[in-house]
Each structure stands twice: as structure tokens, then as C-alpha cells.
Amino acid sequence: MGEAATDKPYEDLDAEEQVEEIMSAEGGAAIIDFWSPTCGPCMAMANDFTAVAGQFDAEEVRFCKVNTATHGFLAAPFRIQSVPTILFVLDGEVVDAVVGRMDAKRLGSRAEWLLNKKRRRSKGLLGRLFG
Secondary structure (H helix, E strand, O other), X not given: OOHHHHHOOOEEOOOHHHHHHHXXXXXXXXXXXXXXXXOHHHHHHHHHHHHXXXXXXXXXXXXXXXXXXXXXXXXXXXXXXXXXXXXXXXXXXXXXXXXXXXXXXXXXXXXXXXXXXXXHHHOOHHHHHHO
């Protein structure tokens, strides 16, 4: 891996163990982009995804990508039919999914929504009801 690979603000998922960690009850907040290098909308969205991922602390919201051309077996359990598909995951539960290209503004707004949902959940019952 080159130097650029370590500078990415997102994780490339290539193993079942990585997905299992995200999908565990303690997995926290994660945004997973299922994409393919032969998909025009996926490639058009790549810079926006990277830019938005760079605005968030990975400890708060993990941004991840799965190349379905090389790691389709990771997409199969989620029944991904089309790319790009973006899953919003909180503690192992898919809380939202968007099929199709998301621009930076929409993706950023949805990431903020997920982060706020995570913060409310961490406050317990009263935080979920009133927070």
C-alpha cells in the first residue's frame, strides 16, 4: 500500500470480519458505500464521499467502501441490487439506505442525522424520547 492509502478518510472493507464488527451491537455508527469501478454514478460520487468522510471523526462515524466488483461476497448478505447503495448503520442495525448517487450536501446531512441518532441513543431511554 502506498502513502495515499493511509491518508484516506474512509476504510476499504475486504473481509467478513470487518463487516461483522460494524454489524455488531457495539458497532457504532457507520456509513457503507457499495460501489463498482464500472459504475458512472459511483465514480462521480467518489470525491464527495471522500470529502464528507474527511469532515467526521472516525471514532464518531466510520465511513467505509465495498468494491462490489472484487468483494461482492460482502454485499450479498445486504441484498445489494444496484450500485451505488449507501447503508447507514447504527449498532448493527441498518437504519437507512439510499440507492443512487448522493452529492456531498445530502451525504453530509445524512451523516449528521446518523451521528445525532447515535448521540441520542447513548443517552439512554430519556435521551431517545426527548433528546
